Amino acid sequence: QAPVVSPDGQLVAYTGYDWTRDTYITRKVYLMNIDGSNPRLASGAWDRQPSNLIWKSDGSGLYINSRTEGTGNLYFLPTTGPNAGTVRPITQGQHLLTVSDLSDDGTAVGVRTSFYAPPDVVAFAVGTPTAITQLTAVNDDILTGKVLGTVEEIWYPSTDGLQVQGWYITPPDFDSNRDYPMQLHIHGGPHGMYGVGFNFGWQWQAAQGYVVLYTNPRGSAGYGSAFGNEIMNAYPSKDYDDLMAGVDVLLDKGFVDPQNLFVTGCSGGGVLTAWVVGHTDRFAAASSNCPVIDWVSFVGTTDGATWYQNFQQLPWDDPSEHLRRSPLTYVGNVTTPTMLMTGVNDLRTPMPQTEQFYSALKLLKVPTAMVRFNNEWHGTSRTPSNFLRTQAYLKYWFEKYSRPPTTHTEQPQQP
Incomplete structure (x- = not known):
């Protein structure tokens, strides 16, 4: 599912799973060569659901949306180097954050909501993920004074x-x-x-x-x-x-x-x-x-x-x-x-x-x-x-x- 081609055009990342009779299935992240050869597991033992795979501009890994224990954050999966296959969080916090796009310079945009804040569009640099800027205030007129x-x-x-x-x-x-x-x-x-x-x-x-x-x-x-x-x-x-x-x-x-x-x-x-x-x-x-x-x-x-x-x-x-x-x-x-x-x-x-x-x-x-x-x-x-x-x-x-x-x-x- 959801195949995305690497920046150099040599690899395809996608999510999937082996056939199972399990009723709950955590998809995995896989890589294969652009011609379909050598499909292999890329996300190791990581046991959470990945979505919206986005290649890093240098091709060294993938940014992934995932949810765990009621929260939603952005994660990174290295595909090369000594940490390949080890998923790590980019953002952290008590919110549901869904990143929809990421520019070559590392600026991420998406939607975030939390206990007291309805969804709004946000942006942040993946290098400084704690500095999240809210770009819209869709419901402020309704919630003001409440x-x-x-x-x-x-x-x-x-x-x-x-x-x-x-x-x-x-x-x-x-x-x-x-x-x-x-x-x-x-x-x-x-x-x-x-x-x-x-x-x-x-x-x-x-x-x-x-x-x-x-x-x-x-x-x-x-x-x-x-x-x-x-x-x-x-x-x-x-x-x-x-x-x-x-x-x-x-x-x-x-x-x-x-x-x-x-x-x-x-x-x-x-x-x-x-x-x-x-x-x-x-x-x-x-x-x-x-x-x-x-x-x-x-x-x-x-x-x-x-x-x-x-x-x-x-x-x-x-x-x-x-x-x-x-x-x-x-x-x-x-x-x-x-x-x-x-x-x-x-x-x-x-x-x-x-x-x-x-x-x-x-x-x-x-x-x-x-x-x-x-x-x-x-x-x-x-x-x-x-x-x-x-x-x-x-x-x-x-x-x-x-x-x-x-x-x-x-x-x-x-x-």
């Missing part, structure tokens, strides 16, 4: 001792002595990665008085191949444990109301949301968006036929794994009011998946609603007005099913 919620990072242990990374946002007027309702947001993919970039929707929800939790459970990108393949032929499974452990961490901090926990996610996050409500009643309400509900009917109707390979057996040979991993199998356990939101043009998680869960919940008399988004494919937020609707529907649904807050009774002091 108080944003504070973002905090957490790491915590889960099942099998696996360490999981996450973050939470507190409301702008946060008081640690109060109890706040909490929203758990679950990413899709399932090999996606939440990170340190600005998120308007989460900041808006925090401004409505919610603590917003988002984590990278096992299977997420950015933590290496072994972590990504923790959910191979086992999704959903222990990733659910990772999510619940994250909720427990916030509850232990003492400022989250255990009676008012809410959960939502789209695509893979919609799958896990539907899985969550089939396995616990701890959440006051949920919104499962663009989900997969029944793997048997999904694998033959989605736009990616490779989903057949995400199971050990084909469904007509042995459907037991498909059924075991389907949220529909556990719908009889659901008591949580659950909304569903999906784009009418969705080819990835087609609308009948949403309709199956909605119909089952209605049959079981579990409070539910189905929102069908016009002018949307996979997801509900490509159209700006639909993005705003998505946030407003979440707020409405969660407020509708909020429980009376937990009351704390002070014990009389002993004489």
Whole structure:
């Protein structure tokens, strides 16, 4: 994939991987001669995802964008000399930086975002990468005078001792002595990665008085191949444990109301949301968006036929794994009011998946609603007005099913 010719025209760099049945695949960087001969691995044991390869002007190596543990930075891969094959960082920091081009004199341009700053165009010299200059201020007029919620990072242990990374946002007027309702947001993919970039929707929800939790459970990108393949032929499974452990961490901090926990996610996050409500009643309400509900009917109707390979057996040979991993199998356990939101043009998680869960919940008399988004494919937020609707529907649904807050009774002091 993504071949780029060296400045002297003698080599081609590209990304790829050997055939594997792994569901999470970290591509490698390879070199070959311009005539296609002598293909060889160039990135050694480096276990992160490379993108947008750019040759250094003297041909001595490649600049690479990559993301790890929620951050995104620029890296350099020497292809000659004693350090050939050893990837090293050029930039560092708690941001998501994507370099799109690099001039012969070493000036890089790209886009950067961080917890409190939406994406803007930046430039810097690769020789002095700490001096990054912001060239645009696209959202300053919107954010001026606004108080944003504070973002905090957490790491915590889960099942099998696996360490999981996450973050939470507190409301702008946060008081640690109060109890706040909490929203758990679950990413899709399932090999996606939440990170340190600005998120308007989460900041808006925090401004409505919610603590917003988002984590990278096992299977997420950015933590290496072994972590990504923790959910191979086992999704959903222990990733659910990772999510619940994250909720427990916030509850232990003492400022989250255990009676008012809410959960939502789209695509893979919609799958896990539907899985969550089939396995616990701890959440006051949920919104499962663009989900997969029944793997048997999904694998033959989605736009990616490779989903057949995400199971050990084909469904007509042995459907037991498909059924075991389907949220529909556990719908009889659901008591949580659950909304569903999906784009009418969705080819990835087609609308009948949403309709199956909605119909089952209605049959079981579990409070539910189905929102069908016009002018949307996979997801509900490509159209700006639909993005705003998505946030407003979440707020409405969660407020509708909020429980009376937990009351704390002070014990009389002993004489």
